Amino acid sequence: MPAIPEIAAKPEYADLQTWARVFAAREILPLAEKIDREDEYPFQLQKKMGEYGLLGITLPKEYGGLGLDMVGASIVGEEISKASLSAGFLMGVQNGLAGSAIALFGSEEQKAKYIPRLVKGEIIGAYGLTEPGAGSDAAAISTKAVREGSSYVVNGSKMFITQGAVADLLVLFARTGPSGSGAAGITTLLVEKGDAGFRVGQKLEVMGARGTGTAELLFENCRVGQERVVGHEGDGFLIALGILGRSRIGAASAAVGVGEAALEASLAYAAKRSIFDRPLGKFEAIRFMLADMATRLSAAKLLTFHAATVHDRGDDFMKEASMAKYFASEAAVWAAERAIQIHGGYGVSKLLPVERYLRDAKILDIVEGTSEVQRWILSKELLGD
Numbered sequence: 001m002p003a004i005p006e007i008a009a010k011p012e013y014a015d016l017q018t019w020a021r022v023f024a025a026r027e028i029l030p031l032a033e034k035i036d037r038e039d040e041y042p043f044q045l046q047k048k049m050g051e052y053g054l055l056g057i058t059l060p061k062e063y064g065g066l067g068l069d070m071v072g073a074s075i076v077g078e079e080i081s082k083a084s085l086s087a088g089f090l091m092g093v094q095n096g097l098a099g100s101a102i103a104l105f106g107s108e109e110q111k112a113k114y115i116p117r118l119v120k121g122e123i124i125g126a127y128g129l130t131e132p133g134a135g136s137d138a139a140a141i142s143t144k145a146v147r148e149g150s151s152y153v154v155n156g157s158k159m160f161i162t163q164g165a166v167a168d169l170l171v172l173f174a175r176t177g178p179s180g181s182g183a184a185g186i187t188t189l190l191v192e193k194g195d196a197g198f199r200v201g202q203k204l205e206v207m208g209a210r211g212t213g214t215a216e217l218l219f220e221n222c223r224v225g226q227e228r229v230v231g232h233e234g235d236g237f238l239i240a241l242g243i244l245g246r247s248r249i250g251a252a253s254a255a256v257g258v259g260e261a262a263l264e265a266s267l268a269y270a271a272k273r274s275i276f277d278r279p280l281g282k283f284e285a286i287r288f289m290l291a292d293m294a295t296r297l298s299a300a301k302l303l304t305f306h307a308a309t310v311h312d313r314g315d316d317f318m319k320e321a322s323m324a325k326y327f328a329s330e331a332a333v334w335a336a337e338r339a340i341q342i343h344g345g346y347g348v349s350k351l352l353p354v355e356r357y358l359r360d361a362k363i364l365d366i367v368e369g370t371s372e373v374q375r376w377i378l379s380k381e382l383l384g385d
């Protein structure tokens with residue numbers, strides 16, 4: 001079993017790892033293949049995750065969350081995503097995106113109204129930033145929220161929204177400034193299921209993290225009261241960046257989990273499978289692949305825990321989060337691809353979960369800002385431009 005790196009070697013973290021591992025083995029692993037195959041949202045699992053505390057791991061204790069720091073959350077995220085990235089997404093979106101946006105930037109009324117229910121899984125949250133015409137360039141979103149008296153009238157659409165198809169509560173980013181106002185003209189609003197003019201558009205089938213209700217969301221003269229603004233008008237882009245920075249550490253820990261699942265499957269297979277009268281693990285080419293997988297995943301894990309540690313001590317962690325996110329997601333894709341090679345024909349078949357690890361890992365290379373976007377952020381920081 002992979003150890004917690006020295007950087008986070010405290011007894012309470014070891015307990016946390018065991019706590020998450022027990023739930024993953026008992027409740028998630030038996031469902032992982034079915035969730036992937038059927039691509040149906042696992043409502044029962046989501047409820048159980050809420051009862052266990054997994055949907056509010058970093059959310060404030062006063063609202064029912066576990067109040068973990070980012071190192072603790074990374075340990076839990078890795079274990080959950082190792083069993084199923086889809087379960088990792090349920091946790092990450094509820095806690096790290098929707099819940100954290102309200103916890104960090106919302107009013108006391110908003111926190112009291114929504115966080116306890118998000119934590120218990122009584123309501124499902126989503127985070128709507130991406131649009132059909134604006135993903136990496138999030139400051140270019142065009143969904144409009146026009147002020148009319150004490151409310152905003154929202155028109156536009158959102159794309160690829162995890163849990164969007166089943167969401168009760170959406171943290172929405174919309175343009176309240178004039179077209180072309182860029183980052184300064186964006187505001188965060190809370191939209192509830194049942195608000196007139198808000199509906200789910202296409203349900204989107206994606207290659208990995210399946211069963212997480214990815215959907216397009218549509219707004220046609222959807223009226224949202226002023227009390228549903230998170231923070232202040234015009235703060236939206238800063239809120240989006242603040243939340244995404246943290247959730248990149250979550251994506252990195254999920255990638256480490258998926259990569260480790262691929263490595264563990266490969267180690268077991270190398271010991272069990274015999275070819276040419278020898279176990280697979282006796283062939284140097286296979287052994288070196290395993291060594292490379294373990295090395296890249298260890299590096300990914302150290303970068304992830306480093307980013308989490310920088311976050312937890314209150315320093316600027318955006319650079320470390322970008323490094324961890326892109327390195328870990330690419331390491332997971334690479335490790336999963338090697339795992340398929342080691343498994344031969346079984347690796348590309350649906351008989352084993354190995355091909356799912358590659359599909360899941362690839363999703364992590366795209367969400368929360370692609371690898372190119374992370375490199376862009378890092379290069380800007382390095383060059384100071």
Ligand SMILES: Cc1cc2nc3c(=O)[nH]c(=O)nc-3n(C[C@H](O)[C@H](O)[C@H](O)COP(=O)(O)OP(=O)(O)OC[C@H]3O[C@@H](n4cnc5c(N)ncnc54)[C@H](O)[C@@H]3O)c2cc1C
Nearest residue numbers: 127128129130134135136160161162367368369370372376
């Ligand atoms: C399964 C899934 C779940 C998702 N969940 C959510 C969610 O819950 N909420 C949400 O708001 N969004 C969500 N997204 C959207 C996701 O964040 C975007 O898909 C992602 O940010 C990329 O945006 P895009 O798809 O528009 O690609 P584009 O921005 O069009 O990028 C196209 C290509 O250009 C590259 N590129 C971008 N910028 C640069 C650059 N500066 N230099 C060089 N190349 C560059 C990209 O890396 C990519 O290869 C989800 C996506 C998926 C697939």
